[in-house]
Amino acid sequence: MRIGELARRTGVSERSLRYYEEQGLLRPDRTPGGHRDYPESAVDRVIRIQELFAAGLHSAKIAQLLPCMRDADGGPSEIATPRLVAELAAERERIDRMIADLRRSRDVLDEVIDTASEGRATVLRPRGAA
Amino acid sequence: MRIGELARRTGVSERSLRYYEEQGLLRPDRTPGGHRDYPESAVDRVIRIQELFAAGLHSAKIAQLLPCMRDADGGPSEIATPRLVAELAAERERIDRMIADLRRSRDVLDEVIDTASEGRATVLRPRGAA
DNA sequence: CTCCCACGTACCATCGATGTCGGGTTCGGG
DNA sequence: CCCGAACCCGACATCGATGGTACGTGGGAG
Numbered sequence: 129m130r131i132g133e134l135a136r137r138t139g140v141s142e143r144s145l146r147y148y149e150e151q152g153l154l155r156p157d158r159t160p161g162g163h164r165d166y167p168e169s170a171v172d173r174v175i176r177i178q179e180l181f182a183a184g185l186h187s188a189k190i191a192q193l194l195p196c197m198r199d200a201d202g203g204p205s206e207i208a209t210p211r212l213v214a215e216l217a218a219e220r221e222r223i224d225r226m227i228a229d230l231r232r233s234r235d236v237l238d239e240v241i242d243t244a245s246e247g248r249a250t251v252l253r254p255r256g257a258a
Numbered sequence: 259m260r261i262g263e264l265a266r267r268t269g270v271s272e273r274s275l276r277y278y279e280e281q282g283l284l285r286p287d288r289t290p291g292g293h294r295d296y297p298e299s300a301v302d303r304v305i306r307i308q309e310l311f312a313a314g315l316h317s318a319k320i321a322q323l324l325p326c327m328r329d330a331d332g333g334p335s336e337i338a339t340p341r342l343v344a345e346l347a348a349e350r351e352r353i354d355r356m357i358a359d360l361r362r363s364r365d366v367l368d369e370v371i372d373t374a375s376e377g378r379a380t381v382l383r384p385r386g387a388a
Numbered sequence: 389c390t391c392c393c394a395c396g397t398a399c400c401a402t403c404g405a406t407g408t409c410g411g412g413t414t415c416g417g418g
Numbered sequence: 419c420c421c422g423a424a425c426c427c428g429a430c431a432t433c434g435a436t437g438g439t440a441c442g443t444g445g446g447a448g
Binding site: 209210231232244 | 362
């Protein structure tokens with residue numbers, strides 16, 4: 129399929145798809161005229177790329193990681209090197225820490241939201257200075 | 259305390275502390291000579307600011323949020339407006355989605371790491387909380 | 389009074405993914 | 419053949435927090 133359809137089906141802009149290719153994350157064929165021609169599997173791949181970006185991985189790391197992932201087509205086409213595995217383990221721990229941080233921040237937001245709810249009740253039923 | 263000590267105790271650069279002030283997140287007193295003079299409570303406050311930044315909140319929203327938080331000094335100095343509460347609830351959901359995404363990405367990394375480990379000698383891999 | 393470090397302000401640079409713009413080319417239906 | 423839509427490419431802009439630089443000043447110890 130061409131870039132327009134892939135953009136529509138993934139929700140990712142054409143600009144970003146070209147950027148992904150520039151970063152080595154996608155390698156579409158080209159029509160004789162030079163237009164990009166993506167296989168069906170590109171849809172899943174783009175979605176996975178987006179997830180990894182959301183996890184804070186940089187394009188360079190994703191580029192190393194992608195060939196080691198189980199593709200929709202079958203098994204991984206490459207096996208991660210020990211060095212890459214170490215880096216991924218580090219990313220894994222970073223993600224764990226990030227999840228913990230996010231949980232704390234979420235709790236903070238909950239506290240403020242709760243306090244505001246109580247405050248509103250207090251406004252309706254004043255109880256003296258606090 | 260002055261900015262250098264606060265930077266040392268929080269691990270946040272002086273540059274960032276000045277930026278926080280510029281964004282209305284900190285309002286230190288000034289010495290007669292113009293140097294910033296922070297209260298002891300600024301340490302906790304800066305740490306909280308960092309957590310909120312890590313959660314993806316922008317400085318403007320943190321500026322609104324901070325006065326509504328329970329301070330080390332006592333209760334919140336302000337109560338969140340309904341409008342702010344709505345925005346915070348939206349942030350809360352965004353954080354929830356982010357956590358879910360991060361879990362998925364972590365699983366992806368685990369899969370790659372596992373695949374790489376198969377066939378090799380058993381590798382000790384930290385098994386964090388699921 | 390003099391040092392010198394810590395501090396002040398102001399400004400420009402950086403990172404990475406993405407937006408945007410402009411000008412040129414390909415494609416496919418009529 | 420013609421036209422408009424879709425595509426290509428290259429280059430510049432953007433966002434936000436932070437780093438870094440340059441240059442001037444406060445402040446405490448000697």
